[in-house]
Amino acid sequence: MxxxxxxxxxxxxxxxxxxxxxxxxxxxxxxxxxxxxxxxxxxxxxxxxxxxxxxxxxxxxxxxxxxxxxxxxxxxxxxxxxxxxxxxxxxxxxxxxxxxxxxxxxxxxxxxxxxxxxxxxxxxxxxxxxxxxxxxxxxxxxxxxxxxxxxxxxxxxxxxxxxxxxxxxxxxxxxxxxxxxxxxxxxxxxxxxxxxVDTSYFSPALSGIAAGASDLKVKLAIEDRDFVFCFVGRLNRDKGVAELVSAFSVLPKNAILILVGAIDETAPVDENTLEMIASDQRIHHLGFMDDIRPALMLADVLVLPSYREGFPNVILQAGSMELPVIATDINGCNEVIEDGFNGWLVPPRDAVSLGRVMKSAMESPLSVLREMGVRARARIHERFExxxxxxxxxxxxxxxxxx
Structure with a gap:
């Protein structure tokens, strides 16, 4: 006492x-x-x-x-x-x-x-x-x-x-x-x-995330041979969702697209794009997720084709998860992504260029993607902890x- x-x-x-x-x-x-x-x-x-x-x-x-x-x-x-x-x-x-x-x-x-x-x-x-x-x-x-x-x-x-x-x-x-x-x-x-970014939270080495990614993979019936692209953000027309879906539609059959985020009713994407999302069995719209780490862990590349950004958090989170990023060459994105170093930069509103880079990413050796991911995490830890x-x-x- x-x-x-x-x-x-x-x-x-x-x-x-x-x-x-x-x-x-x-x-x-x-x-x-x-x-x-x-x-x-x-x-x-x-x-x-x-x-x-x-x-x-x-x-x-x-x-x-x-x-x-x-x-x-x-x-x-x-x-x-x-x-x-x-x-x-x-x-x-x-x-x-x-x-x-x-x-x-x-x-x-x-x-x-x-x-x-x-x-x-x-x-x-x-x-x-x-x-x-x-x-x-x-x-x-x-x-x-x-x-x-x-x-x-x-x-x-x-x-x-x-x-x-x-x-x-x-x-x-x-x-x-x-x-x-x-x-x-x-x-x-x-x-x-x-x-x-809390790099200890957004870490591919953290226990439990791999299991969550594995569960998501089974739920979406994704196979080992598939190449997974992931988009995280509100489904807003200024996020370049229309260009993303258009570019994805011509990719090889083993390409998979995961969309994480709710539809933004204030500036929704066009009806044709929403119809393509709903009808393409290779596209999985998961809606809003409290924890996006399993989706990032499952993905091979994050894609963010926005028209405008301030400083997008998702590319920091993806980089912390050792994920290469395809992003548009705009404010914020081009302050984190260095073309060929930790990802790729493409012109905004250009579905053809986006599709070409996405296809190039699919054809890249796994060792190249992994090295990009390692460099991405190192940059995030150094500058954005x-x-x-x-x-x-x-x-x-x-x-x-x-x-």
């Missing part, structure tokens, strides 16, 4: 820790939807809470309570709708102002476009001292006409209201500069990306808050 003196010291120690935590700067982090906290940013807010008082804000959804439990943090509900929605955005800004007045943070940090607009404008109106927005991907470079002008105006407004602007990668930074979105300094954190990114985030916030 503990003596009275020991209990007194323990109580005093706990009290001092509590007092120190209450003195720590308050930070509010926002995303448009809770899925971003539950997947990409999972674990990061909880880690940051060791140094700061962290509160999260995101749209109400079933996953909100899951995020609150997983991170051990308070998550406040702010309805935010993707897309252009002036009336809904005004309501979101009013609600965010209420949240900021309640929390009174010294720093706010928003991710994703709509959360950026709502949070930065509300924080500017509330005069929050430090206002950080991370551009995780730009929509306007691939938009046209009046829609492009509106999107540019919105991003300029976000930058005007921000005190610090973080492009997720060098490609995003170049586009912000090229289109004259802001004259403020642009700071990429580390080598880019907003989360990093999650624990290192989390420490960089603490350093980043500390400098901004002068703590």
């Amino acid at each position: 503990k003596s009275d003196l020991e209990e007194c010291h323990e109580h005093r120690g706990n009290s001092e820790v509590q007092q120190l935590h209450e003195m720590a700067p308050k930070i509010l982090i926002s995303t448009t939807v809770p899925e971003t906290f539950a997947t990409i940013l999972r674990g990061q807010p909880g880690y940051l809470a060791s140094r700061f008082q962290v509160t999260l804000a995101t749209s109400p959804a079933d996953m909100l309570a899951k995020v609150e439990t997983a991170e051990g943090l308070r998550v406040l509900s702010v309805p935010m709708a993707r897309g252009i929605n002036p009336l809904g955005d005004i309501k979101s800004i009013v609600r965010m102002i209420q949240v900021l007045r309640e929390v009174r943070p010294q720093l706010v940090h928003s991710y994703t476009p709509k959360a950026g607009l709502v949070t930065m404008l509300a924080a500017w109106l509330c005069r929050v001292p430090v206002r950080v927005h991370t551009f995780t991907g730009l929509i306007f470079p691939t938009a046209h006409g009046i829609k492009q002008r509106i999107l540019i105006w919105v991003d300029r407004l976000i930058c005007f209201c921000s005190t610090r602007i973080v492009p997720e990668g060098l490609g995003v930074k170049r586009d912000l500069e090229k289109f004259g979105i802001t004259r403020k300094p642009l700071c990429v954190i580390g080598s880019g990306n907003i989360a990093g 999650r624990s290192q990114h989390w420490d960089r985030m603490i350093e980043f916030y500390s400098k901004l808050l002068n703590t």
Whole structure:
């Protein structure tokens, strides 16, 4: 049993820790939807809470309570709708102002476009001292006409209201500069990306993953002679799914395509592509998966033919799993994939080039694919390790808050 003196010291120690935590700067982090906290940013807010008082804000959804439990943090509900929605955005800004007045943070940090607009404008109106927005991907470079002008105006407004602007990668930074979105300094954190990868979790050597891949192989009736391509992401037209399915359709019969991700109802792929997915017995649409590692373990190559990206996490995860990647030569992808080194780069919106490279990958010796995979994991570990990114985030916030 503990003596009275020991209990007194323990109580005093706990009290001092509590007092120190209450003195720590308050930070509010926002995303448009809770899925971003539950997947990409999972674990990061909880880690940051060791140094700061962290509160999260995101749209109400079933996953909100899951995020609150997983991170051990308070998550406040702010309805935010993707897309252009002036009336809904005004309501979101009013609600965010209420949240900021309640929390009174010294720093706010928003991710994703709509959360950026709502949070930065509300924080500017509330005069929050430090206002950080991370551009995780730009929509306007691939938009046209009046829609492009509106999107540019919105991003300029976000930058005007921000005190610090973080492009997720060098490609995003170049586009912000090229289109004259802001004259403020642009700071990429580390080598880019907003989360990093836990290479101990995304590891082909981890026990249990091979068994999961084997089970999936049996379930999908995939044979040893088959060559498996894997796509991970929302089935969205900007992800290049139409080009992927078109390119795949002319590949040899032993080619298999696994699609991991739900259909994006806000920008779904065309009906013809969906029909080809449903009718081709070599294509397996698995929908959303909480754990994508078995699918990556089963695959020979990951394919990501997006039209635009900020800094796609899936190519980091695939690389960590020693998987070569075929990706489009766009922002983010070409900051990780080096053609012929750890994968291949192809032009966006080009099904013919994509099909040619996919066929070339099928004809590559197994030893070449394995060596590419080894180099991919080494690069991810060196540049994008999650624990290192989390420490960089603490350093980043500390400098901004002068703590």
